[in-house]
Amino acid sequence: MSLLARGGAVLLLLLLAACGTEYPQNSLSPHSDFAETIHQLYVSIFWWTMFILAVVWIILAWVLVKFRAREGDEKPRQIRGHLGLEIGWTVGPALIVIAIAIPTIQAVFATQRPVSEDAMTIEVTGHRFWWEFHYPEQGITTANELVLPVDRPVNLRLGSPDVIHSFWVPKLGGKRDVNPTVAVREGEDPKYNWLFFTPQETGYFYGQCAEFCGESHAFMSMRVLVETEEDFQAWADRWRESPGALPPAGPEDPEDETELEMAGVPAQADEPDQLEIGDDDPLVAMGRDIFLNQATCLACHAIEGTSAQGDRGPNLTLFGERTTLASGILENNPENLAAWIKDPWAFKPAAAMPGVDYDMQGTAGYWPATALSDEQVRAVAAYLLSLK
Amino acid sequence: MSQTAIKTDWDFPAFAGEGHHEVGFIRTYIFSTDHKMIAKQFLAMSLIFLALGGTLALLMRWQLAFPGQPLPGGGIFPDTMAPGGIILPEFYNSLVTMHGTFMIFFAIMPLLVGVFGNLLIPLQIGAGDMAFPKLNMLSFWLAVPAGFMMLASFFVEGGAAGAGWTAYAPLSADGEFTGVYLGQQLWLGSLFILGFSSIAGAVNYITTVINMRAPGMTWFRLPLTIWALFVTAILVLLAIPILAGALIMLLTDQTLGTAFFLPAEGGEPLLWQHLFWFFGHPEVYILILPAFGIVSEILANGARKPIFGYFAMVLAIIAIAFLGWIVWGHHMFMSGMNPLLGTTFMFTTMVIAVPSAIKVFNWLGTLWKGNIHFTVPFLHAAAFVSLFIIGGLSGIFMASTPVDIHIHDTYFIVAHLHYVLFGGSLFAIFAGITYWYPKMFGRLMNTTWNRIHFVGSFIFYNLAFFPMHGLGLEGMMRRLYDPTQYGWLAELQPWNVFITYAVFALIAFQVIFFLNFIISMWRGEDAGPNPWRANSLEWSIPSPPPHGNFERIPVVHRGAYEYSAPGWDEDFVLQNEPPSEEAVQ
Numbered sequence: 001m002s003l004l005a006r007g008g009a010v011l012l013l014l015l016l017a018a019c020g021t022e023y024p025q026n027s028l029s030p031h032s033d034f035a036e037t038i039h040q041l042y043v044s045i046f047w048w049t050m051f052i053l054a055v056v057w058i059i060l061a062w063v064l065v066k067f068r069a070r071e072g073d074e075k076p077r078q079i080r081g082h083l084g085l086e087i088g089w090t091v092g093p094a095l096i097v098i099a100i101a102i103p104t105i106q107a108v109f110a111t112q113r114p115v116s117e118d119a120m121t122i123e124v125t126g127h128r129f130w131w132e133f134h135y136p137e138q139g140i141t142t143a144n145e146l147v148l149p150v151d152r153p154v155n156l157r158l159g160s161p162d163v164i165h166s167f168w169v170p171k172l173g174g175k176r177d178v179n180p181t182v183a184v185r186e187g188e189d190p191k192y193n194w195l196f197f198t199p200q201e202t203g204y205f206y207g208q209c210a211e212f213c214g215e216s217h218a219f220m221s222m223r224v225l226v227e228t229e230e231d232f233q234a235w236a237d238r239w240r241e242s243p244g245a246l247p248p249a250g251p252e253d254p255e256d257e258t259e260l261e262m263a264g265v266p267a268q269a270d271e272p273d274q275l276e277i278g279d280d281d282p283l284v285a286m287g288r289d290i291f292l293n294q295a296t297c298l299a300c301h302a303i304e305g306t307s308a309q310g311d312r313g314p315n316l317t318l319f320g321e322r323t324t325l326a327s328g329i330l331e332n333n334p335e336n337l338a339a340w341i342k343d344p345w346a347f348k349p350a351a352a353m354p355g356v357d358y359d360m361q362g363t364a365g366y367w368p369a370t371a372l373s374d375e376q377v378r379a380v381a382a383y384l385l386s387l388k
Numbered sequence: 389m390s391q392t393a394i395k396t397d398w399d400f401p402a403f404a405g406e407g408h409h410e411v412g413f414i415r416t417y418i419f420s421t422d423h424k425m426i427a428k429q430f431l432a433m434s435l436i437f438l439a440l441g442g443t444l445a446l447l448m449r450w451q452l453a454f455p456g457q458p459l460p461g462g463g464i465f466p467d468t469m470a471p472g473g474i475i476l477p478e479f480y481n482s483l484v485t486m487h488g489t490f491m492i493f494f495a496i497m498p499l500l501v502g503v504f505g506n507l508l509i510p511l512q513i514g515a516g517d518m519a520f521p522k523l524n525m526l527s528f529w530l531a532v533p534a535g536f537m538m539l540a541s542f543f544v545e546g547g548a549a550g551a552g553w554t555a556y557a558p559l560s561a562d563g564e565f566t567g568v569y570l571g572q573q574l575w576l577g578s579l580f581i582l583g584f585s586s587i588a589g590a591v592n593y594i595t596t597v598i599n600m601r602a603p604g605m606t607w608f609r610l611p612l613t614i615w616a617l618f619v620t621a622i623l624v625l626l627a628i629p630i631l632a633g634a635l636i637m638l639l640t641d642q643t644l645g646t647a648f649f650l651p652a653e654g655g656e657p658l659l660w661q662h663l664f665w666f667f668g669h670p671e672v673y674i675l676i677l678p679a680f681g682i683v684s685e686i687l688a689n690g691a692r693k694p695i696f697g698y699f700a701m702v703l704a705i706i707a708i709a710f711l712g713w714i715v716w717g718h719h720m721f722m723s724g725m726n727p728l729l730g731t732t733f734m735f736t737t738m739v740i741a742v743p744s745a746i747k748v749f750n751w752l753g754t755l756w757k758g759n760i761h762f763t764v765p766f767l768h769a770a771a772f773v774s775l776f777i778i779g780g781l782s783g784i785f786m787a788s789t790p791v792d793i794h795i796h797d798t799y800f801i802v803a804h805l806h807y808v809l810f811g812g813s814l815f816a817i818f819a820g821i822t823y824w825y826p827k828m829f830g831r832l833m834n835t836t837w838n839r840i841h842f843v844g845s846f847i848f849y850n851l852a853f854f855p856m857h858g859l860g861l862e863g864m865m866r867r868l869y870d871p872t873q874y875g876w877l878a879e880l881q882p883w884n885v886f887i888t889y890a891v892f893a894l895i896a897f898q899v900i901f902f903l904n905f906i907i908s909m910w911r912g913e914d915a916g917p918n919p920w921r922a923n924s925l926e927w928s929i930p931s932p933p934p935h936g937n938f939e940r941i942p943v944v945h946r947g948a949y950e951y952s953a954p955g956w957d958e959d960f961v962l963q964n965e966p967p968s969e970e971a972v973q
Binding site: 023024025026027028037038041042045046048049052053056057059060063064067068069073075076077078079080081082085086089090092093094096097100101104105107108109111112128158162163164166168170173174175176177179180181182183184191193206208210211212213214215216217218219221329349350 | 750791870
């Protein structure tokens, strides 16, 4: 049984070693007030439990070795109990429970305290299988990469149109379920979960859906960018002056059936849509035309300032600034983006975007039976990446 | 020994031992009403499902260690599960769901409750059979079709249920979300039928323990196994109907267009969580209380000493069972809860640590100054104590609401629940099977192979599950199909590969156990009536006991743990051994 103790010690060391390293979703490296509170509590419980574990294991190992049966042993004395000892090991654990409970209760209320006045509300919507972030104050909607100013309290309003998700960014501390918004009678407010914290350092944080939400649950990741107040404002301004924006004038007629004709329609050089982009990369122009006029990307996606105002899929404004695509599972580069557009289900099965290779049959009904060529896909990717 | 006045002139109805008539093959082995045969039937069924659950775990571990690589021999799977041997995400989700479901409902629960309840209750209280033998038979024959129904769901269109063993609505309530329609409905129906099986068993156990104890078998002379099984039966009786109600609501959501749990039509998805966990937390104790009883029995036997603090042990069982009803909210700390309510659930949960600590320290007290014989059952029971404490202590992290924010739905939880259910329940089951095998089959299991099985299981079990704590703290989430899809998790992939190899080895050692189990039925050494030199009533009769168990209803003179009583030559005294002259004070 000394084997047991030795094995336990080795495994404990492994655990400690694992805790010491820095992985992006590590629970033990707090970067917000919220996470810091939890971390202190975690450390105290860790040492309490290690203490109890050590006591029990040492006694157990010692007893097993010391009192093993030997040749010629006398019958052991019958011991039926010991009132003092039994009271001791009832009261002792009870005191430890209280010692753990008091800081826990303090932490519960510290992590769920009333929202301060200056907190910025952000509406988080968990979709299958991506995240939507709406900033009502700024009028901004973005997806999968949440941008936050440092040292400013944020209050996340969590809701979902489909199943239960869970918003979790370990280093900022929060994990809270994103429950479906229950239909209510008129005049009533739906119930939401809220998560309130203050990021304390700028940085790039990983987050994840933590409640099983279906086939691609594991691929429902996200990033949080904590920026300085100035950077955050600059980002918000850039979003409003979306680089994808159209010139103020110019005919926009996305509803027109002829505009939505199948792919392969040659780009019309005199379309105003194609003229206003800073760089006149022809691939970008072609992609823009396909996105806005030929394929029906805009049925689901929105780009601020263009005719694309769909709200079923992620808002793609400033897409070129995002570091990841497909909700944090792929690095955002032209190759990955083209591969994603071509065949999203290769990366994220059952995603709402079925991809250009898919027939309309058997997939989400609103996807047009469009088949873009590889070059057209590259063009769309180039256009999206130019949005920054 | 205090001599209590014992009524000995009981007028018993003719019990099955008398007027014993020949019964045919079918009545003996298939539609048997003999509690021992039903226990063996449950044992066979649940070991098969245990093996199946283990196989599903192997498939999952393969995918987690070697994502995208074809499974060796995976060609036998149809394209809807694993085309070319590569496990599809939806099939993986079915594997996760069904592994949990089979292990909890069709392996651990029937092993602890169905097998040991049926085997031990009449034998240890000195009864000829259960109070309702036919109801007992029905209990088994409801479990079998339920198991087949669950198994069949793999082969229907859309595959088996894939919404997790907790089947959270609305994911489970609308096939749109998972692509599983019939599979989820079969899952619901199967558990519903299994629930009737459990209720039939529970009614029987409660009635039998209350009414059919042999003369002199007072409540506080009962072996702790019986106390644990009795309290467990009460939990089953009260908890299963709640699950049944929730299952029916979910089934009608799926099939009849109701909207109990569908938010779009005003249903409340959180209601499912409340109902499920109001059943589910007592269920956790259904899966561990009988293990407590078995372990107490075997530790006292190994140490050749009375159980330390018998009365406190009984109270602790009752306290845990009671507290189990008021802690369900701790599964829902992330679901959105008023902090005051969360604090309440947190505190009731932590209070369970107190009776659990009493049990652990009383076990240590039992071993203290004992004369410890390292029999195979004892090894498993001692391993139980050392592993259960890990599962218990990791539970404190979860009970602490804010810490739970981090570890909820990560591999830390996976580690915790396997420490409780495998390190806890399953090691106790191994202890129990090896201990009572001779009573069931009249032969001993091969000790050498059993020791090899124990050492291998203990080592590889820890190697498989302990690193999961670390992975969880690093942020690896549960129900993850392909860990390498994330760059940072790919760096931790060697751990996943390591765990998978450990699981391979762990399963290989279980094969040894299964083979030993089967071969020993024919080849095992003859056990004799009392191979462990134990006190309780089942050891006073031949192994295996005849139909009707006792030739005469035994009269009980003392408690179940009178090991090393002074005044006796041996270090054990059967409970029904009449007091010897010199021992009476």
